[in-house]
Amino acid sequence: MSVTIQLNKKKSILFSGVFGPFGVDDEYGRKENIMELFHNQVTKAQGSASFRFHHRSFGLYFMAANLDTDVDVLDFPSKKRFIKEIKKGYDAVGISFIAPNYVKAKEMARLVRLHAPDSEIILGGHGAAIEGVEELIDCDHVVKGEGIYWMRKYIGQNLADPIVHPAIQSTEMQKIFGIPVPGPTASILVPGVGCVNACSFCSTSHFFGKKYTGYLHSGKEIFNTCVQIADERGTDTFFIMDENFLKDKQRALNLIEEMEKHDRYFMFHVFSSSETITDFGIDNMVRLGVQFAWIGFESKTDQSAFEKNNGISPKQRVKELRDRGISVLGSGILCMDHHTPENINEDIDFMIDIEADSVQYMLFTPLPVTALYKRMKKKGLIKMDLPFEEWHGQKMLNWNHPAFPGDMAEGIINGAFKKEYETNSSMMYRVIETAVRGHEYLNSIENPSRNFQKRKQQLHKKLKEYSIMLPIVKANAVNDLEITRVKQLESRVTALIGKPSFKQKSMIGAAHLLSKYWNLRLKLVGDAIQPKTIFTTFKHADRQQGKMPIKSFEVTEKLPEALKNFNKAACISLD
């Protein structure tokens, strides 16, 4: 009898991200490894103009929403908060981590064994690809790849149950010049994981077996999911967390048809490789409502050529997208095999010359499971004794590059970010310029379709919101060139949306005050910001009643315990 009860009992699960503080030098992490996308690897040299956004550990919520059992998700905990949570005695504790957070995951597993010896430990996320991780960390299961189906199997759930998409925001905190971006932030959409292109360095493609695992299979399914989430969250904008969303061309075209059929036009931010864009078509991207595209241009030379960029002019690609109002984040890789101190500037300048809205420079970092890692390891080039905390690609190389010994790579990457900023101005300036270019393009179309009319209205609204930032950009300009650019742009903005109203002028005044406060804060206490701890409960009973399974409450720890001994001044909570 007792066995039957045991078998029928639903497992209680805790999923946790790694503990903070993040982006500080301590025994578990490094100051370069901050928990932000833009300030970590895109706008880091842009001072107060840097985009300061926090993002949740989306995979955990996605798994939680799809399991027929009680699941709690703990995001950005302190160590103390994590211990408090595991003491509740879950049947299983799932820890999600990436390679640079290996030591944190190891410590968390140790804490589970100590405080919750009856809980099983499941390791997942990209850190699970570390060779021999099952021996290195005391755990019960390691999930190397897709997680929803693995977890369903683990709890004995039918794998064919429909996929439920939780309604979550793509960013928690969004500030530029210390000014909160108004309105609800975009929602996250995960149509699938993985990418078939298998570029040699790419973690995500290799981790998911160089194939695509779809969760939302048709344009109709995506449209219906968007409607549900948009109505719940009050925003029609989505960040699509899918490595190469446009690759499934038919699905994306069907999504356009659905939007046109229902006269409901969502807006999307996407990752896309360049060859996929060629195949999908730029005007189709406008019809789809793409407002932002992240494209890997990687390097200009033939020696590093990736098939995805063959025969495509990156500069031309960026121009045609920005001319249609689509902002581009272009990424480039530094310190590749063929680079030397003599030729590396060619690639730094190549990324500047494409004139994207923003550029990510990343050091060539062979990460476990990738073809690049296997190749480098075979040659004995990987620095196997370099702690994983350093494997984040923003400071040092994790392999022995004969041309860049010592700390040369750090100077190169930091110099690249600075030069890109000084030459092309702030990301905020460029994003506004892209919106202006897109608006002008749509104005120039005679007899626009209903879709294009809608897209024009959306850009008009966006430009009205963004234009408030122009005087702030001017006041904080990096150099005279940026001031001149802003002045020229101001007249184009006025031609499109008119002069600022009284309300807009007051908003500009308030924005100036906030940016002054922010500049002072940066000077006095530095730029470190810690994400809030978020605790979310997914109740099985809600799911059975057909409710959206997300019931959440949030816990904010103003100052994580570990920081008290570290650097009080650098980590004042902004919220």
Ligand code: B12
């Ligand atoms: C969002 C994101 C972030 C957010 C962090 C969000 C967070 N709260 O952790 C930000 C922008 C802050 C960030 C920062 C960094 N990131 Co990041 N990030 C991503 C990104 C773009 C999306 C992740 C995501 O949500 N995917 C969608 C979900 C559904 O997929 P998933 O997370 O992989 O989860 C699935 C499986 O992995 C699995 N799974 C995941 N966790 C668990 C746990 C358990 C228990 C189980 C069973 C399964 C499981 O199940 C999920 C569903 O299938 C990925 C690239 C990508 N496209 O995936 C990079 C990526 C994860 N980041 C990476 C890196 C290296 C970093 C940085 C070091 C910066 C950098 N140099 O790139 C910093 C580190 C910050 C820090 N201090 O930890 C690498 C990891 C490489 C590696 N091999 O470890 C990736 C893969 C990018 C890349 N291609 O190199 N990142």
Ligand code: SF4
């Ligand atoms: S195209 Fe992008 S996502 Fe796909 S394998 Fe290459 S780098 Fe990875």
